[in-house]
Amino acid sequence: MTIVTFVKHVPDAEARLGRGPDGLDLGGASFALDGMDEYGVEQALRLREAGAASEVVALALGPARSEEALRSALALGADRAVLLETDAALDPIAQAPALAEVVREAGAKLVLVGGKQADWDSAALGPALAEALGWPLLDWATELAVEGDGIVAVHDVDDGSARWAAPLPAVVTAQQGLNEPRYPTLPNIMKAKRKPLERRPLAAASATVETIHVERPAHARRNVVLDGDVATAARELARRLRDEAKVL
Amino acid sequence: MDFALPDDLLALQRAVRTFAQREIAPVAAELDRHPRFPWPTLRKLGDLGALGVMTPEVHGGLGLGQLALAVLLEEIAATDAAHATIAAVTNGLPQALLLEHGSEAQHERWLGKLATGAWIGAFCLTEPHAGSDAAALRTRATKVDGGYVLEGTKAWITSGGEAQLYLVLAKTDPAAGARGVSAFLVERGTDGVSFGPPERKLGQHAAITTGMRFDGAFVPDGQRLGAEGQGFVMAMGSLDGGRIGIAAQAIGIARAAFEAAVRYAGERTAFGQPIREYQGVSFKIADMATRIEAARLLTHRAAWLKDRGYRVTGEASMAKLFASETAVAVTDAAVQVFGGYGYSAEYPVERYLRDARVTTLYEGTSEIQRIVIERQVRREFER
Numbered sequence: 169m170t171i172v173t174f175v176k177h178v179p180d181a182e183a184r185l186g187r188g189p190d191g192l193d194l195g196g197a198s199f200a201l202d203g204m205d206e207y208g209v210e211q212a213l214r215l216r217e218a219g220a221a222s223e224v225v226a227l228a229l230g231p232a233r234s235e236e237a238l239r240s241a242l243a244l245g246a247d248r249a250v251l252l253e254t255d256a257a258l259d260p261i262a263q264a265p266a267l268a269e270v271v272r273e274a275g276a277k278l279v280l281v282g283g284k285q286a287d288w289d290s291a292a293l294g295p296a297l298a299e300a301l302g303w304p305l306l307d308w309a310t311e312l313a314v315e316g317d318g319i320v321a322v323h324d325v326d327d328g329s330a331r332w333a334a335p336l337p338a339v340v341t342a343q344q345g346l347n348e349p350r351y352p353t354l355p356n357i358m359k360a361k362r363k364p365l366e367r368r369p370l371a372a373a374s375a376t377v378e379t380i381h382v383e384r385p386a387h388a389r390r391n392v393v394l395d396g397d398v399a400t401a402a403r404e405l406a407r408r409l410r411d412e413a414k415v416l
Numbered sequence: 417m418d419f420a421l422p423d424d425l426l427a428l429q430r431a432v433r434t435f436a437q438r439e440i441a442p443v444a445a446e447l448d449r450h451p452r453f454p455w456p457t458l459r460k461l462g463d464l465g466a467l468g469v470m471t472p473e474v475h476g477g478l479g480l481g482q483l484a485l486a487v488l489l490e491e492i493a494a495t496d497a498a499h500a501t502i503a504a505v506t507n508g509l510p511q512a513l514l515l516e517h518g519s520e521a522q523h524e525r526w527l528g529k530l531a532t533g534a535w536i537g538a539f540c541l542t543e544p545h546a547g548s549d550a551a552a553l554r555t556r557a558t559k560v561d562g563g564y565v566l567e568g569t570k571a572w573i574t575s576g577g578e579a580q581l582y583l584v585l586a587k588t589d590p591a592a593g594a595r596g597v598s599a600f601l602v603e604r605g606t607d608g609v610s611f612g613p614p615e616r617k618l619g620q621h622a623a624i625t626t627g628m629r630f631d632g633a634f635v636p637d638g639q640r641l642g643a644e645g646q647g648f649v650m651a652m653g654s655l656d657g658g659r660i661g662i663a664a665q666a667i668g669i670a671r672a673a674f675e676a677a678v679r680y681a682g683e684r685t686a687f688g689q690p691i692r693e694y695q696g697v698s699f700k701i702a703d704m705a706t707r708i709e710a711a712r713l714l715t716h717r718a719a720w721l722k723d724r725g726y727r728v729t730g731e732a733s734m735a736k737l738f739a740s741e742t743a744v745a746v747t748d749a750a751v752q753v754f755g756g757y758g759y760s761a762e763y764p765v766e767r768y769l770r771d772a773r774v775t776t777l778y779e780g781t782s783e784i785q786r787i788v789i790e791r792q793v794r795r796e797f798e799r
Binding site for chain 1: 424427428431432434435463464465466469473478488
């Protein structure tokens with residue numbers, strides 16, 4: 169079985185992002201393989217190591233620099249990589265048909281993708297891919313196993329967790345808790361350079377995204393000072409935390 | 417002329433930096449306070465592939481050169497100098513000499529273990545009364561049937577008592593001076609071999625250092641490395657690489673102190689503005705940055721030349737001299753930038769200062785480096 173694991177090249181968690189005239193200024197940012205996608209890569213490798221898959225294909229869509237995310241996936245252990253290269257701004261819904269085509273072509277039975285990617289933060293790519301492929305979707309998996317002809321996944325629900333089974337082929341979205349991603353070893357980083365990485369220009373997409381305005385979200389604060397004696401103030405603080413903030 | 421590191425080396429550098437920040441940084445201060453040999457993180461460094469950088473892939477290493485080792489050691493040292501010292505030693509002489517002078521059987525037996533980090537290697541040259549004057553060694557290896565019997569005392573053994581393999585230099589012919597020294601591979605647990613308690617020292621506490629005693633320890637013929645009488649020549653031929661490694665480590669320590677100082681100078685305010693707005697601080701930062709840059713250029717160039725087969729005795733000593741003195745100066749300046757907090761163990765810069773101090777001492781003191789450099793200068797002028 170072939171598994172396709174989607175990887176996005178995104179600003180790393182510690183990158184400082186500036187605001188440019190046309191939106192975000194990514195000029196000074198360092199990029200890395202998206203954290204949630206990385207859980208997907210790790211799970212694909214574990215399934216291959218357990219004998220449930222024979223090939224892991226890393227797939228990316230984005231500008232030429234996305235090759236770095238693919239090299240990271242290859243260094244972790246993916247067998248080969250495909251890059252759909254485009255500088256166009258595409259939202260997840262617009263990306264899904266092109267990605268689905270590569271998945272079909274690879275003859276894959278399972279697609280792993282992060283629950284959401286740090287760029288759009290939309291949680292839409294997994295569902296959009298499942299829709300484009302016409303496959304079932306198991307989202308936000310914290311456990312995943314191949315059993316017989318299908319898969320079984322666990323994800324969190326409000327009062328615990330739920331197990332879901334689905335036939336293959338299927339799309340699964342990954343999140344924290346699914347596994348602890350390995351480090352790419354130095355020999356594997358060197359070998360990754362020799363693994364096949366195919367670049368294809370992405371055919372013009374039907375719908376692109378136009379940036380109209382970028383704004384840093386404002387953090388509104390209430391600036392409440394509780395005065396009075398300590399016991400009264402503490403009681404009032406507890407009441408507000410429970411009844412208003414609802415964190416207690 | 418190209419000063420850029422190759423892409424693949426940049427990828428390795430990034431991987432080691434990430435690893436060091438996630439795995440070593442959280443334990444570094446605690447290991448300094450409560451010293452113990454950092455086996456858990458060393459195992460992970462071995463799994464990562466960072467403990468056999470120059471050993472060929474067929475023996476389980478990375479098959480890279482001195483430049484790659486320098487770049488990776490700087491990354492480890494920028495997080496914790498003690499880890500870098502252990503890594504520099506096991507990556508260095510034990511593997512380099514074993515690879516160059518070892519028999520196929522010796523390669524088979526030890527090289528893979530060292531290259532993968534399953535075993536840690538140590539180098540045993542220094543004695544209580546003889547450091548850089550290696551020809552004055554007193555440890556004796558007396559030929560007996562089937563091997564040698566070792567008698568004597570070694571000092572300042574990095575990873576002593578913890579490492580599994582010791583490359584030991586001992587005299588097989590006391591009358592022959594430097595030409596009477598041979599090299600032996602001694603495993604931990606050999607009868608007649610014992611270790612002293614860890615030395616109490618200024619810094620790099622987790623890089624355990626001990627004395628080592630040989631009381632009639634029998635070492636079979638198959639554990640002599642290279643020909644009899646060649647030990648000193650072999651060791652001298654590998655000192656250049658060791659010095660480049662220490663230079664790289666010194667740069668890493670300096671960089672850690674520098675980065676901490678830059679951040680602090682931007683955060684700490686005095687008299688209404690960040691202290692970096694004062695020239696007393698900003699000029700220090702400029703000098704720190706310049707010295708680190710110069711040290712790295714000297715070090716990378718020495719490594720680059722060595723990788724191309726040049727003899728780099730002068731260049732390696734210049735790099736080691738300048739980088740180690742830079743580490744001492746930069747860590748000292750970082751403490752000054754931090755003011756009173758720099759003296760407190762609450763911040764890491766006092767540890768960097770203590771860790772840096774030994775870099776002008778081991779692998780040849782600054783004075784020894786100057787002697788080596790001047791001899792090279794003289795040689796060139798008299799040619």
